[in-house]
Amino acid sequence: MFKGLSGIGSLLKQAQEMGGRMQAINEELKTRRTNGSAGGDMVTVEVNGLNEVLGCRIDQQLIDSGNRELIEDLVASAVNQALTKAKELHAEAMQSLTGGMQLPGLEEAMSKLMGGENEEEDKKEE
Numbered sequence: 001m002f003k004g005l006s007g008i009g010s011l012l013k014q015a016q017e018m019g020g021r022m023q024a025i026n027e028e029l030k031t032r033r034t035n036g037s038a039g040g041d042m043v044t045v046e047v048n049g050l051n052e053v054l055g056c057r058i059d060q061q062l063i064d065s066g067n068r069e070l071i072e073d074l075v076a077s078a079v080n081q082a083l084t085k086a087k088e089l090h091a092e093a094m095q096s097l098t099g100g101m102q103l104p105g106l107e108e109a110m111s112k113l114m115g116g117e118n119e120e121e122d123k124k125e126e
Helices: 003-031 060-065 068-097 106-113 117-125
Strands: 033-038 043-048 053-058
Touching: 003 043, 003 068, 033 068, 043 068, 053 060, 053 068, 060 068
Parallel strands: none
Antiparallel strands: 033 043, 043 053
């Protein structure tokens, strides 16, 4: 009757250890940086591995052009590029957490966690 309890205790210990490693990975990702750019580097955006935008630089010539729509488009493009790179950093970190094992459902769960919930809907619409 109590044989199963030792297995549960082991699972709980493993879960706690994984939680600690996940926290360490998040701290590391917070310090990792990546950039996105658009318009021949007229707009650059810096994000960290947690998808937090840290900075945005817009070339003065672009601002002086007064083309608001172009600036908006370039900022969105640079942000999306930087976030894609940050998601790759996160995926690499998660692989290190799992020791490179491909766990069923992990990729989908991480996609949802990282804001990719609409990807499935986008695929259905195509």
